[in-house]
Amino acid sequence: MFTALLTRAIRRRLVGPEQRFSFQAAKNIDPGPLERTGLYIHIPFCKNLCPYCPYNKIRYERKLAGPYLQALLEEVEQYYNRIGKAEITSIYIGGGTPTNLIDELGTVLSRIRERFHLVGDICIETNPEDINGENIDKLLQCGVNLVSLGGQSFNNRHLELLGRSYDAAVLERSLELVLAAGFKSVNLDLMFALPGQTAAEVEEDLNRALLSGANQITAYPLFSFPYSTVGRYRRLKKVKMPNLAVRRKMYRTIHNFFLEHGFHRVSVWGFLQGETPRYSSVTRERYIGLGAGAGSHVPGLFYLNTFSVDRYIDSCRNGKLPVALKMNFTKMMELYYWLYWRFYDTYIPKKELFILFGGDNRELQMLLRLLSAFKMATDEGDEIALNERGSFWLHLLQNYFVLPYINRIWTVAQKNPYPSEVDF
Ligand code: SF4
Structure with a gap:
């Protein structure tokens, strides 16, 4: 009861008396001329659909790569016509698994460079099983300079529980390759508070991450996202998630571990070594999102593209911005x-x-x-x-x-x- 009243009061305070706290169907979105913005590109294709994952993604099919590329190019044109030759302060490529469209990404990034004025870094999310010499060369050629590797754990039992389709040896090899490639910074994602995970197993993961030489390590808990299927996943059914006290203790261990080993905190879950640039995904203030399900935040407005890949492609093919929902920001x-x-x-x-x-x-x-x-x-x-x-x-x-x-x-x-x- 108290929480409901508090939530209502916070909402009312945020949106003011004239607006409802809701997302509305979006029509004729036009951010207008912008001097500068970040860009986000969403690639919603995965070869393996991990059961805990809440993000907008579908199973990868080669036949969708061409139409999706054309849709992204069309969306770039649509924004160029609206915002003009804006300065692009950074590009973040996420998913899904962006490397599933690695060749197409080069074309999209070239088009962005033609239409806008790119001044910032290009960051990308990658999967250990997609890292090889050929893909690394392609990433370097298209100007990617910050890479995040979604390793999650060095423990094969946990990788299996999470539904990841590689083992610790593949993760270690991919880290070696990506670290030797000369990117400005390499972030390694690790998960903790995994079902049945012990404190000793967390420390083992931290030690192996430290030995890998990654510039940045982001260790975040497996949230029991209400919108993911993790709780219903067959293998996890009988395994209990660590409780809040255990998660609290694990976080303290992780925090102290990194500070003791010369890292400094750059976000709630992220720890960076030395002066290398920080890899960050979510803290950009103004950005335009390209791709199915991508969000955008421009002055006074937050909006979301349609989550359906087919409808996204259709909309762009018809020369329309694929925006589905919007909320005015007071x-x-x-x-x-x-x-x-x-x-x-x-x-x-x-x-x-x-x-x-x-x-x-x-x-x-x-x-x-x-x-x-x-x-x-x-x-x-x-x-x-x-x-x-x-x-x-x-x-x-x-x-x-x-x-x-x-x-x-x-x-x-x-x-x-x-x-x-x-x-x-
Ligand atoms: S965790 Fe990554 S690879 Fe797994 S389904 Fe989600 S986006 Fe795809």
Whole structure:
């Protein structure tokens, strides 16, 4: 009851009195001329559909590669006509498994360079089983400079439980190849809080990750995403997920492990070594998403492309932006969106914070006092730094409020290519 009232009050505060907290069917989206933006490219094809995965993806079929490429090229044109020759501050390629369309990606990136002014890095997600000399050369040729490898674990039993179709030897070989290739930075994704995983097994994964030489290691828990099928997965049925206390202890172990080994924290789950550039997927503030199910955040507006690959291709073929749902962002939502991602970064730049919110903002001051009272953050001069405790609990709290919304939108959008509304 209390949570429901609190949630309602937060929503009302965010959207104001005139707007409902809902996604509406989107028509005639036009971000207008933009000076600069990030780009996200979604490649929704996987050869192996992992049971825990909530992202928008379908099984890879070679025959879809050509039409999907044409659709991406058309979408680039559509945006060029609307936003003009904007500066592209970064390109992030995710999925699905982007390397399934590795040849096509080169064509899309060339078109983006022709139409826009690319100044930032190109980041890509990869899978261990797709890393080989040929694919690495292709990534380098098309200008990719930051790579993330979705390793998840060095433990064969856990890889099998997760439905991953490679073993630790393949993961280690792929890491060697990608690290020797000369990318600016290589991130290794690891998962913890796996069903039946012991503390010793977590430490074993951390040690092997450390020995691999990856510049950055992102260790995140296997969330029991309500929208994934993991709970129903045949093999996981009888295995219990570690409880909150165990997950809390594991996070502390991971956090201390990396700090003791010379890494510094760059996000709730990410730890970076030395001065290499940070690989990050989710903290860009303004971006345009290309591909089925991709999201975009432009000034005053957040919107989502249709999740259906077929309808995405059809829409682009017909010269239309494939946008399905939109939510107008009030000034208040823009502010808290910014703050959400700064909490994710675990560092909040004070100057920007006070400019955006106003130094005398009472809500903000109360929030900062609470962080300090609960010993979750420290004032470090130019920034407020969340400590290990603050990073864990605050992110947990954020997810408690945010994941049900993501769950609802994704569930509806995966069932219906063009919903009339998604209400909460
Ligand atoms: S985890 Fe990665 S490879 Fe597995 S289904 Fe999801 S996107 Fe595809």
